[in-house]
Amino acid sequence: MSNKQEGLRGRTAVVGAGIAGIATAVRLAAKGYPVEVFEGNAYPGGKLSSFEMAGYRFDAGPSLFTMPQLVDDLFRVAGKTPEDYFQYIRLPETCRYFYEDGTRFTAHAEPERLAREIETHLGEPADHVLSHLRDSATKFEVTEKLFLHRSLHKLSTYFNRDALKGYLNLHRLDAFRSMHSANSTRFRDPRVVQLFNRYATYNGSDPYQTPATMNIIPHLEYNIGAFFPKGGMVAITNSLVRLAEDLGVKFHFSTPVQEIVIEGKRVTGIRVKDLFLPFERVVSNMDVVNTFRKLLPQARQPERILRQPKSSSALIFYWGIKRSFPELGLHNIFFSNDYSTEFNHLFQQKTIHQDPTVYINITSKYEPADAPADSENWFVMVNAPANSGQDWDALIDQTRQNIINKLSRLLGQDIGSLIECESLLDPRLIESRTSSSQGALYGNSSNNRFAAFLRHANFSSDYSNLYFVGGSVHPGGGIPLCLLSAKIVGDLVNGRKEER
Ligand code: FAD
Numbered sequence: 130m131s132n133k134q135e136g137l138r139g140r141t142a143v144v145g146a147g148i149a150g151i152a153t154a155v156r157l158a159a160k161g162y163p164v165e166v167f168e169g170n171a172y173p174g175g176k177l178s179s180f181e182m183a184g185y186r187f188d189a190g191p192s193l194f195t196m197p198q199l200v201d202d203l204f205r206v207a208g209k210t211p212e213d214y215f216q217y218i219r220l221p222e223t224c225r226y227f228y229e230d231g232t233r234f235t236a237h238a239e240p241e242r243l244a245r246e247i248e249t250h251l252g253e254p255a256d257h258v259l260s261h262l263r264d265s266a267t268k269f270e271v272t273e274k275l276f277l278h279r280s281l282h283k284l285s286t287y288f289n290r291d292a293l294k295g296y297l298n299l300h301r302l303d304a305f306r307s308m309h310s311a312n313s314t315r316f317r318d319p320r321v322v323q324l325f326n327r328y329a330t331y332n333g334s335d336p337y338q339t340p341a342t343m344n345i346i347p348h349l350e351y352n353i354g355a356f357f358p359k360g361g362m363v364a365i366t367n368s369l370v371r372l373a374e375d376l377g378v379k380f381h382f383s384t385p386v387q388e389i390v391i392e393g394k395r396v397t398g399i400r401v402k403d404l405f406l407p408f409e410r411v412v413s414n415m416d417v418v419n420t421f422r423k424l425l426p427q428a429r430q431p432e433r434i435l436r437q438p439k440s441s442s443a444l445i446f447y448w449g450i451k452r453s454f455p456e457l458g459l460h461n462i463f464f465s466n467d468y469s470t471e472f473n474h475l476f477q478q479k480t481i482h483q484d485p486t487v488y489i490n491i492t493s494k495y496e497p498a499d500a501p502a503d504s505e506n507w508f509v510m511v512n513a514p515a516n517s518g519q520d521w522d523a524l525i526d527q528t529r530q531n532i533i534n535k536l537s538r539l540l541g542q543d544i545g546s547l548i549e550c551e552s553l554l555d556p557r558l559i560e561s562r563t564s565s566s567q568g569a570l571y572g573n574s575s576n577n578r579f580a581a582f583l584r585h586a587n588f589s590s591d592y593s594n595l596y597f598v599g600g601s602v603h604p605g606g607g608i609p610l611c612l613l614s615a616k617i618v619g620d621l622v623n624g625r626k627e628e629r
Pocket of ligand 1: 145148170173195445598599606
């Protein structure tokens, strides 16, 4: 080892302070590596950030928190007590549902109670719901160890006891029909089919195309639980940044990385502010498409993976609402009347249907300080196609009016007149603020059964000291999977020979 290399001693650069970048920094720092995180924005968290407007606080992106144990793990691997940094509660109800036919129903978190409520309000036998949740749990058990905790791109993943158990149960994954097909076989009430089809949107897919394997998702919400962090979703980001700093991680904000520098079969460092900074290892938390296109243009481009269709994006209106609505909870869904037409618009026509399903998240239900007295902070979101150059300004104007009309009708209030301040997030802004290809929320879409294999690995096969984490690579998007990608990279760094 040369003196120069000796001086680097495991120095790791992480490109991007999204949740996966921060979690990777924590894991590597806890192993004793010196870690520096370079973030283009002036703030951490990427999609998982927050902002204030006229006395209201809003979480900017994710609103549903599942699998909190993956956050707790990070404090534990660092030898700390999670509660000293981060607290959360388990939600007694997961969501309030509103249908166009006037049906309203609250989904309670506890499966038996949920099933009874669905039977009472929607007429679907409770045992149909319970068996759906049992199947969902089985799918989770089969996939968890095989797909979620390990790199799919290492042979060792396929030759161990967990994998063998997984192969014996592969038929339970139900990968050969769509989620909708499975759900409409199981449930007789179309409103219940719609309710369980909705889980496809949790990773930005289309229930009419995505394999029924994705029926794994309700398990997270009902059997494991939905949670709310004290201080809002941004507390996940802030507490992990504090942990990382306590472990000695250095954050450089407003410092976009311009290039990952390669020499032969190795990465030698990064270029920022036109300066070369040497590092022994680089982990990119930038969307993998843009990592290759913008930071590694001279490297071989894994075209097949980079060109996969993208997950859906979103259009969000942040509204300060000068009234409170006791009929609303933390999570609320106002379903469209015609779900299949809505998804056809999103994924085939690449536009937004005139009757979209509207989601409202109101953190002031749990954090009263997030809104002034007798007011509420509404995060109003509809699914949107990934950005392919649509006339967004026209689509946003139209959709805003459609949302106001729908909510005013279903809540019996003129919602437009209650909005006292407003901000907006659209696919173009998601793309420019976080460098997510086409503003997709979850990287590649999961609309076919090979999707898991068409995400990029967590490591480079061309450069022995280059890694990838975050929602655009294995195992996928959403906070829990991003945290698992960081865990996989943490494990790989120890086990991988990074020859020089
Ligand atoms: P990102 O959050 O995309 O962060 C990447 C970071 O890298 C950014 O900060 C960016 O500025 C930085 N960066 C990029 N390029 C460079 C560069 N060259 N140099 C330096 N820095 C760079 N998930 C859930 O679990 N539950 C939900 O309810 C949920 N809802 C969502 C709603 C919305 C509106 C959005 C947008 C997302 C939602 N998600 C949800 C998805 C979840 O937010 C993401 O999967 C996750 O936050 C992605 O984290 P990440 O680490 O991959 O990267």
